[in-house]
Amino acid sequence: MSRTKRLIQAYRQAPWRKQVQLVGFIVAGVAIVALIAGIYLDVTARAATMGRAVQSLQGAREDLEQNLEDLETELAYLNSVATMHARAEKLGFQELSSSLVTYLPVSGYEGRADAQLAPNLASQFSTGSRLPTAYTQSLFDWFGGLFKSLGGF
Amino acid sequence: MNRELTWRYLMAATVLSVMGLLILWQTFRIQSGPRATTFLNQSEFYSRLLRRIQPPRGQIFDRDGNLLAGNRTVYEIGVELASVEDPRDIAIALSALVGADYNTVLTIASQPASENAIYAVLADYVPPENIELLKAYDVSRPPQPDVSLLCSNDPALESLICTAHLQRSYPEKDLASSVLGFVSREGIGYFGVEQQYQDLLAGLSETVWVPTDPSRAEEMPEIPAGASLVLTLDRDIQAAVEDILDTNLEQTGAESGTILVMHATTGEILAMASSPRLDLNEFWKYPEIFPDSTPFNRAISQTYEPGSVFKIVTMAAALDKNVVKPDTPFMDTGYIEIGGIGIRNWNGQAWGQQNMLTCLQYSLNVCLAWVGQELGADAFYDYVQEFGFGYTTGIDLAGEARGNVKEPGDQDWYPADLGTNTFGQGIAVTPVQMVMAVSALTNNGQMVIPHIVKSLVQDGSQYNISPQYAGAPITAQTAKTLSEMLAVSLEQEASNALVPGYRVAGKTGTAQIPGPNGYLNNQTNTSFVGWGPVDSPQFIVYVWIEKPSTSIWASDIAAPIFSEVVERLVVLMNIPPDALRLELAAAGAN
Structure with missing residues (x-):
């Protein structure tokens, strides 16, 4: 008896087998869909949570920036010329006149530096190559360098 | 499995399928029905918020990094009209604690809520201190942690909403106010740096749709803050110079004045x-402090007849053109006629035999008019x-301002103008123009353009601004010769402008003031422009005092002020006395 005939005979004898198989497929399908939906839901929920965190951090950053501006301005009020003069006078200091100044040469002192609030744009660009010489020199250059380091001609 | 069970399964499956189909059908019907567009619009409306993002205005610093203009938080107080219980409570609270007008607040808060009236602003630019008072309005209830937007814990004021935003603030108040300018509540800069660099400082404000969907949080646009500026101003020198100006205006009874240090x-x-000055935190007082057409910054906006300080220009031109030399003789008869107009000296006297150096020293109009005549109108202009x-x-x-110079060929120019222009009459200039012209003498004949911004800070980088030059009207030799002549003339005259220990050069200017019927009697503008140290110039100081009452002469008014400024300047700029400086330089060279 061929294999096909045996299967047909088996089905005729117990048709519920096929139904159980069908139900099994459906249940498996539903389980897969549920799994995918669960994963999707989980990922979406996590993304939403992260999104909320990002929104919250954006708000916090705005608050901090505003607070920073407030504090900087507050500090500037406390260090303003009028306030500092009043404090100096209260502490018994007087204004320095040119006749009272003693000048001393200090080697290497260049005087007061101007305000540098951020890296200078020019200093961010190096004129030379940043690559090590091994990446740029030719074989002859390398040999030349080697000879030099060995004290050659 | 029996038939009955199968039938039940089939029934359940059918019912569930039909329900599913019905849901699908309803979804389809809603999406394609007559109200589909409305629903679509609504969903879009709720998915994002239209928000105007105004980046913080860039800060302004002096050359040492001291903050001159910053920002501070203030609050807008608004009301949710639908939540108002009793507008009188709100009006009482705001009038008592914030200083708002009771009737205005009452009117606004009494509006009925509608589709077009949901929220109304009751007060703005309220400082944080007043918000604290408002928050503590009902002391019987403890502060609630999650009501940061609410202005007050008092149930009667729960409809109030406080929104923080930044407002321009000037910690130094009126210091350097004429240079800085101010920012209106609309965020627009007026005068000075604030107006000149409005676009850079303000940044780009944008109205953007902000997604409310948290999964699209990264779509929130990044609006860069406005650029910050580092000025060339030195806060300490500025304060010292303003102090000197104010004191001297009071002592001399002058109307106004300006001092410029470059x-x-x-x-x-x-x-x-410059006078007057304005506390920039109270910019609304501008019309009161600057009535009519009072210039906000006289150093750049006030044009006036410079008087004898302009003789520097005439002599520079004549020396450069080789028309005269320092020792060129001149017999001063006290009178010269040019273009049919008689010109006399400041005291009406004849000064006899002179040379170019003494002509400058005694500030002789007749001599300089003669120099101009020798030079010729074309060359002079x-x-x-x-x-x-x-x-x-x-x-x-x-x-x-541009000032006003009449030249040959202009309808209002007459040959007599050549004579008067040579000693600074009939010509209108600004203090900053005079300083730029004099910079040719301190820069080997090359004029440097005055500037106020030293560097610009944007996107985490600092861009330094290099000096710019405006041509070389005279040679280096002329600059050196004239500088020496003006230094010697001050020394020989024992001028009030001299500074012990430092060699300075300069020139006084006493200018009559033109009125509707000729020049005014006994009223002058006095000025002095000077620089030093002569062998290695570090500074140019220009002093201009309008209508002093204690004396009409610049040698009595402006020259001592110059000296006073330089005495403070050398300390603040760390410039040792000449002898010591040269000694140190010689030691360094060896």
Whole structure:
């Protein structure tokens, strides 16, 4: 008896087998869909949570920036010329006149530096190559360098 | 499995399928029905918020990094109209604690809520201190942690909403106010740096749709903050110069004045004082403090007849053109006629035999008019133009005036103008123009353009601004010769402008003031422009005092002020006395 005939005979004898198989497929399908939906839901929920965190951090950053501006301005009020003069006078200091100044040469002192609030744009660009010489020199250059380091001609 | 069970399964499956189909059908019906567009619009409306993002305005610092203009938090107080229980409670609270007008608040808060009236602003620019008072309005209830937007814990004021935003703040109040300018509540800069660099400082405000969906949080646009500026001003020098100006205006009974200090070689403005000044935190007092057409910054906006300080330009031109030399003799008869107009000296006297040095020393109008005549109108006005008169200097401040120079060929120019212009009459200039012209003498003949912004900070980088030059009207030799002549003339005259220990050069200017019927009697503008140290110039100082009452002469009024400024300046700029400086330089060279 061929294999096909045996299967047909088996089905005729117990048709519920096929139904159980069908139900099994459906249940498996539903389980897969549920799994995918669960994963999707989980990922979406996590993304939403992260999104909320990002929104919250954006708000916090705005608050901090505003607070920073407030504090900087507050500090500037406390260090303003009028306030500092009043404090100096209260502490018994007087204004320095040119006749009272003693000048001393200090080697290497260049005087007061101007305000540098951020890296200078020019200093961010190096004129030379940043690559090590091994990446740029030719074989002859390398040999030349080697000879030099060995004290050659 | 029996038939009955199968039937039940089939029934359940059918019912569930039909329900599913019905849901699908309803979804489809809603999406394609007549109200589909409305629903679509609604969903879009709720998915994002239209928000105007105004980046913080850039800060302004002096050359040492001291903050001159910053921002501070203030609050807008608004009301949710639908939540108002009793508008009178709100009006009482705001009038008592915030200083708002009771009736105005009552009217606004009494509006019925509608589709078009959901929220109304009751007060703005309220400082944090007042918000604290408002929050503590009902002390019987403890503060609630999650009501940061609510202004008050008092149930009667729960409809109030406080929104924080930034407002311009000037910690130094009126210091350097004429240079800085101010920012209105609409965020627009007026005068000075605030107006000149409005676009850079304010940044780009944008109205953007902000997604409310948290999964699209990364779509929130990044609006860069406005650029910050580092000025060439030195806060300490500015304060000292303003102090000197104020004191001297009071002592001399003058109407107004200005003092300008510029670095002699770089064109950096170290101080620019002008009267009157405004506390920039109270900018609304501007019309009261600057009535009519009072200039906000006299150093750049006030044009006036410079008087004898202009003789520097005439002599520079004549020396440069080889028309005269320092020892060229001149017999002063006390009178010269040019273009049919008689010109006399400041005291009406004849000064006898003189040379070019003493002509400058005694400030002889007749002599300088003769020099102008020898030079010729074309050459004289060519030099006047090359020195930048009649044009703006290009200083980076808003509101610079051009002055007024009449030239041959102009309808209102007469040959007599050549004579008067040579000693600074009949010509209108600004203090900053005079300083730029004089910079040719301190820079080997090359004029440097005055500037106020030293560097710009944006996107985490600092861009430094290099000095710019405005041509070379005279040679280096002429500059050196004239500088020496003016230094010697001060020394021989024992001028009030001299500073012990430091060799300075300069020139006084006493100018009559033109009125509707000729020049005014006994009223003058006095000025002095000077620089030093002569062998290695570090600073140019220009002093201009309008209508002093204690004396009409610049040698009594402006020259001592110059000296006073320089005495403070050398300390603040760390410039040792000449002898010591030369000694140190010689030691360094060896």
